[in-house]
Amino acid sequence: MELTFRLATKEDIPDIVSMLADDALGADRENPDNALSDKYQKAFERIAADSNLELTVVEMNGESVATFQLSFIQYLVNEGGLRAQVEAVRTHSKYRGQGIGKRVFEYIVNRAKEKGAYMVQLTSDKKRVDAIRFYESVGFKATHEGMKMRLG
Amino acid sequence: MELTFRLATKEDIPDIVSMLADDALGADRENPDNALSDKYQKAFERIAADSNLELTVVEMNGESVATFQLSFIQYLVNEGGLRAQVEAVRTHSKYRGQGIGKRVFEYIVNRAKEKGAYMVQLTSDKKRVDAIRFYESVGFKATHEGMKMRLG
Numbered sequence: 001m002e003l004t005f006r007l008a009t010k011e012d013i014p015d016i017v018s019m020l021a022d023d024a025l026g027a028d029r030e031n032p033d034n035a036l037s038d039k040y041q042k043a044f045e046r047i048a049a050d051s052n053l054e055l056t057v058v059e060m061n062g063e064s065v066a067t068f069q070l071s072f073i074q075y076l077v078n079e080g081g082l083r084a085q086v087e088a089v090r091t092h093s094k095y096r097g098q099g100i101g102k103r104v105f106e107y108i109v110n111r112a113k114e115k116g117a118y119m120v121q122l123t124s125d126k127k128r129v130d131a132i133r134f135y136e137s138v139g140f141k142a143t144h145e146g147m148k149m150r151l152g
Numbered sequence: 153m154e155l156t157f158r159l160a161t162k163e164d165i166p167d168i169v170s171m172l173a174d175d176a177l178g179a180d181r182e183n184p185d186n187a188l189s190d191k192y193q194k195a196f197e198r199i200a201a202d203s204n205l206e207l208t209v210v211e212m213n214g215e216s217v218a219t220f221q222l223s224f225i226q227y228l229v230n231e232g233g234l235r236a237q238v239e240a241v242r243t244h245s246k247y248r249g250q251g252i253g254k255r256v257f258e259y260i261v262n263r264a265k266e267k268g269a270y271m272v273q274l275t276s277d278k279k280r281v282d283a284i285r286f287y288e289s290v291g292f293k294a295t296h297e298g299m300k301m302r303l304g
Contacts, residue, residue, distance in 0.1 A: 013228070016228060020228070029229065029230050030229070030230070031231055034231070037231075039231045039232040040231065040232045043227065043228050043231075044228060046226045047226050047227070050204070050226065052202070053226065055228060069227060069228070069229075071225050073205070073223050073225075073239075074195055074202065074205065075195065075199075075239060075240060076165070076168060076169065076172070076192060076195050076196060076199065076221070076240065077172060077182070077221075077240045079181075079182065079191045079192065079195075080191040080192045080193075080194060080195025081195070087225075087227060087229065088227060088228065088229045109301070109303065113303055117303065118302065119300055119302055120301045120303065121301070122299050123273070123275060123297065123299065124296060124299060125296055126295060126296060126297055135299050136299075139301045140300065141299065141300060142297040142299050143277060143299075143300055144278060144297075144299070144300060145294040145296075146273070146294070146295065146296025146297055146298040146299075147273065147274050147276060147284070147288075147292035147293065147296070147298075148293060148295055148296060149261070149271065149272045149290075149291045150270065150271055151265055151269065151270055151272065
């Protein structure tokens with residue numbers, strides 16, 4: 001299985017948004033019909049302009065099969081450590097169960113080390129039982145509560 | 153109680169590091185004797201240079217009584233939403249139990265709204281039972297697992 005990892009371009013937005021939406025929890029959060037809307041376009045431009053944010057597309061035989069965002073955050077904590085945060089990880093529904101997720105996390109760990117991060121972190125909705133089991137299988141520990149507050 | 157919120161300067165590093173270290177879980181992660189070391193100084197410079205990172209000091213009568221880092225992260229998720237992430241929150245041990253934490257989170261919510269974020273998020277070690285109860289009291293919900301992987 002040959003996978004290519006590359007930064008997303010503007011042309012990838014529709015594919016990425018449709019992967020984000022193709023998910024039990026993502027469906028009511030995203031609007032794939034509006035992938036070309038200003039909201040997504042402007043968000044993409046801000047991401048692309050920030051070298052700490054790596055919105056990534058995974059390709060196999062020229063098709064987008066997975067996506068994730070890797071954000072590198074600098075803290076004073078831990079003697080000035082850099083952390084890599086993973087969010088919005090999705091494998092295209094057609095390509096699930098083929099070990100792509102495992103390869104994605106091998107890439108993420110290598111990329112985080114290359115950037116000098118001492119930790120990779122993510123949060124996963126407690127309802128995503130299978131995802132949590134998968135993250136544990138690739139080396140994550142659920143040591144923390146992931147707490148969210150939506151603003152009105 | 154009059155609190156002032158301002159971005160940290162280089163001169164605040166020793167105060168901040170000593171607040172980070174003055175904590176059951178932080179003690180073995182930080183090295184306050186080395187607050188002037190290159191590691192902390194370089195991390196501070198990278199934080200100060202990034203307008204998405206707000207390392208903040210809270211003052212009362214000219215003394216540093218609390219600190220936190222607010223990181224604004226742009227995603228494509230949620231129709232291109234911006235999130236505010238809180239980390240490294242500490243109130244100086246001399247000033248705990250006076251309601252400073254509550255005021256800090258009022259500030260954080262207002263600041264996040266001002267920047268256009270739709271969500272504030274944080275992770276808290278499951279061992280910090282009191283902290284988690286406090287975060288719930290100010291409006292957070294522990295809907296997610298906070299998963300970490302330390303890199304070797």
